[in-house]
Amino acid sequence: METGGLQDQLLFGGSFSAVLPPNRKDISEFQDIPDNQEVFIHTRTDQSIIVELLEYQGHLADQDAARYHFEDIASSNDASGSEKSEVLSVELLPSDRLSFPECSSAWFLSGRQLVAKFNEQARNTVNVYLGLFRLPQYTTDILVTFNHPTVIGPLSSSSGSASVQGSFPTAAGEALEATPAWNLNHFQILLQTFRLLNPTVFG
Numbered sequence: 001m002e003t004g005g006l007q008d009q010l011l012f013g014g015s016f017s018a019v020l021p022p023n024r025k026d027i028s029e030f031q032d033i034p035d036n037q038e039v040f041i042h043t044r045t046d047q048s049i050i051v052e053l054l055e056y057q058g059h060l061a062d063q064d065a066a067r068y069h070f071e072d073i074a075s076s077n078d079a080s081g082s083e084k085s086e087v088l089s090v091e092l093l094p095s096d097r098l099s100f101p102e103c104s105s106a107w108f109l110s111g112r113q114l115v116a117k118f119n120e121q122a123r124n125t126v127n128v129y130l131g132l133f134r135l136p137q138y139t140t141d142i143l144v145t146f147n148h149p150t151v152i153g154p155l156s157s158s159s160g161s162a163s164v165q166g167s168f169p170t171a172a173g174e175a176l177e178a179t180p181a182w183n184l185n186h187f188q189i190l191l192q193t194f195r196l197l198n199p200t201v202f203g
Contacts, residue, residue, distance in 0.1 A: 008193065011038050011051060015201035019193040020049070021186035023179045044179040046124075048147045049190070053201075056139040066090050066109040066132045069143050073128065079113040084123075087111045093131070099195040103133040103142075108191070125151035129184065131191040138202040144194065146187040 008017040020040060027039035038051040057065050067087055074085040093106040100106065109130040114123040131144040 006189075010197075012053070012201055015196070015198040016051075017193075017195055017197055018051075018190050020190060021182045023182075024049075042179075042182055045181050046147075046149045047182050048145075049182075049187070050143075050145045050147075052143045052145070054141045054143055056134070056136055056141050058136065058139075062105045062107065062134055063090065063092075065134060065141065066107040066130055069132060069141070070109055070111050070128065070130055073130075073145065074113055077113055077115045079115055084114040085111070086113075093191065097192055099193055100133055102137075102196050102199070103135055104137075105134050106191070107132040107134075124149050129187055131187070131194075133194070135202075138199070140202055142194075144187075144191060146182070146184075146190075148182070 006019045006022060009020045010017050021042075023043045024040040025043055027033055027041060033039050036053040040049045041047070054069070057068055060068055067090060070087060071080070071085070074080050079085045088110045090107060090109045093108050095101070095106070098106055107130075109128075109132070111128045111130070113126050113128050115126045116123045127148040127150055129146040129148065133142040133144075135142065
């Protein structure tokens with residue numbers, strides 16, 4: 001698998017590994033995050049990637065579980081409802097394209113949400129991509145989320161940061177080309193290289 005020369009990154013204390021995109025910061029270096037999460041942000045844009053170990057939703061069929069988690073994220077973002085949240089596609093990920101034989105099935109969801117940052121009134125359009133690994137034997141759903149803002153509201157606190165495509169000003173007022181934003185290929189590589197190293201993480 002072509003990974004662009006990027007190396008595996010250990011996650012959750014070495015219990016998992018995956019190839020993560022470049023130009024990232026680990027949020028745990030700046031603030032406390034829950035033990036069941038790994039959170040990374042792009043160094044120049046408002047993009048983020050979140051890996052979560054969640055309770056297995058056994059009452060849901062596999063093909064419905066990704067939608068459930070997407071709607072749960074929308075609720076957390078105050079983006080519930082068809083006017084603020086939309087699922088564009090849900091598809092099964094072929095097992096022969098993955099590095100995670102322990103999962104019973106894996107799913108990819110593409111959606112869009114209108115999200116207000118820091119409870120602001122201004123809303124940003126965010127493409128939300130989900131990867132879901134289902135592990136009924138460990139009563140766990142592993143959710144990997146890629147948040148990719150595409151339209152920043154002019155009154156949003158994010159409007160002064162680098163756009164996902166553009167440039168950012170230096171202290172001298174010069175415009176330098178921004179560090180390349182993450183793209184869907186980066187996220188697909190992450191999902192394809194995600195692997196379990198230590199099953200005792202599930203207790």
